[in-house]
Amino acid sequence: MMRVRGLGHRSRGVGGFTVVELLLAMAMTLAIMAAGLALAQPAQAALRVQLESIDVTQRLRAAVDSLTRDIRMAGSGLPPGVPAVTAYQPGSSESGVTVRYMPAEGGGMTTRSYYVRVDDRTNLSELRRADGSTDLPVVDHVASALFTCFDEHAVGVPSCGEAERIRRVRIVLRVEGVVRHTRRPDTVLRVPSADVVVDIALRAPGGG
Amino acid sequence: MIETVVAATVLATALVALVQVSVVSTLAAARARDTTRATLAAAQKLEELRSGPYDAAPVDASDVVDGRLLRRWTVTPRPPRAVVAIAVEVSTPGRAIAPVRLETIRAQPIP
Numbered sequence: 001m002m003r004v005r006g007l008g009h010r011s012r013g014v015g016g017f018t019v020v021e022l023l024l025a026m027a028m029t030l031a032i033m034a035a036g037l038a039l040a041q042p043a044q045a046a047l048r049v050q051l052e053s054i055d056v057t058q059r060l061r062a063a064v065d066s067l068t069r070d071i072r073m074a075g076s077g078l079p080p081g082v083p084a085v086t087a088y089q090p091g092s093s094e095s096g097v098t099v100r101y102m103p104a105e106g107g108g109m110t111t112r113s114y115y116v117r118v119d120d121r122t123n124l125s126e127l128r129r130a131d132g133s134t135d136l137p138v139v140d141h142v143a144s145a146l147f148t149c150f151d152e153h154a155v156g157v158p159s160c161g162e163a164e165r166i167r168r169v170r171i172v173l174r175v176e177g178v179v180r181h182t183r184r185p186d187t188v189l190r191v192p193s194a195d196v197v198v199d200i201a202l203r204a205p206g207g208g
Numbered sequence: 209m210i211e212t213v214v215a216a217t218v219l220a221t222a223l224v225a226l227v228q229v230s231v232v233s234t235l236a237a238a239r240a241r242d243t244t245r246a247t248l249a250a251a252q253k254l255e256e257l258r259s260g261p262y263d264a265a266p267v268d269a270s271d272v273v274d275g276r277l278l279r280r281w282t283v284t285p286r287p288p289r290a291v292v293a294i295a296v297e298v299s300t301p302g303r304a305i306a307p308v309r310l311e312t313i314r315a316q317p318i319p
Binding site: 021024025028029032033035036039040043044046047050051053054057060061064150152153154167168196197198199200201202 | 209212213215216219220223224226227230231233234237238240241244245248251252253255256258259260261
């Protein structure tokens with residue numbers, strides 16, 4: 001049966017909605033959308049924090065990988081008398097560690113220093129790697145990296161000073177989020193920083 | 209009216225599904241972070257055991273890291289060779305995360 005819509009033929013029995021029905025439908029839709037948005041807004045804020053947290057963990061992994069690769073090799077193939085690990089202090093407020101080794105693929109001795117520098121102008125802190133000719137950032141937003149050297153009896157070697165005793169380097173790393181917190185209507189969600197203790201044993205501490 | 213209710217239900221279901229996705233991704237990220245921390249805790253103990261004096265005596269010990277990670281390590285001699293097998297396992301009690309296990313072999317240093 002064909003329905004004819006028009007001013008002259010419109011009635012409840014033929015088709016269409018009344019104004020009351022439309023208003024009711026709109027009110028219901030709006031109520032559901034409002035409830036949905038109220039649910040989604042905190043979830044969105046939490047998701048932002050979560051994404052930042054993932055980034056913090058990723059940068060932590062990158063820093064640990066880079067440090068591990070070089071410190072583990074320290075001492076490998078070195079001639080007698082060349083220290084595998086020494087303290088590194090490029091500035092008055094910065095301290096780090098220098099490692100030396102002969103790379104397996106040949107070539108001259110590799111010397112790499114790791115330290116954290118805070119840029120006074122941008123207030124950005126970075127884990128940096130210097131090798132004599134270059135000084136480049138490895139990971140940014142590394143708030144601190146404390147290096148401690150230990151001998152084989154787990155006794156600390158002050159200032160990594162007696163290179164022949166050093167068997168292990170401990171790094172206490174703190175990596176912070178690029179965004180420290182995010183706001184949502186009722187509270188402020190903080191992005192947690194990552195604090196880890198990493199121990200790296202020298203594979204060839206006495207050279208060889 | 210029925211069409212409206214059906215449409216509203218579909219809309220509500222879609223919104224709930226969207227929220228659910230973000231909840232699942234948050235849980236997955238938390239699990240990944242815990243696994244990374246467990247791996248770092250295991251690697252730390254492994255490196256500590258590697259850097260100590262060589263001792264062929266068997267060891268089976270454990271400790272708690274950060275108040276929530278249970279770390280257990282074993283040192284097992286592998287005669288007749290002068291090597292020991294070192295294994296470190298870190299689990300997170302109360303959470304559905306698979307334990308992290310790292311193993312290595314350490315040879316007696318040549319004098």
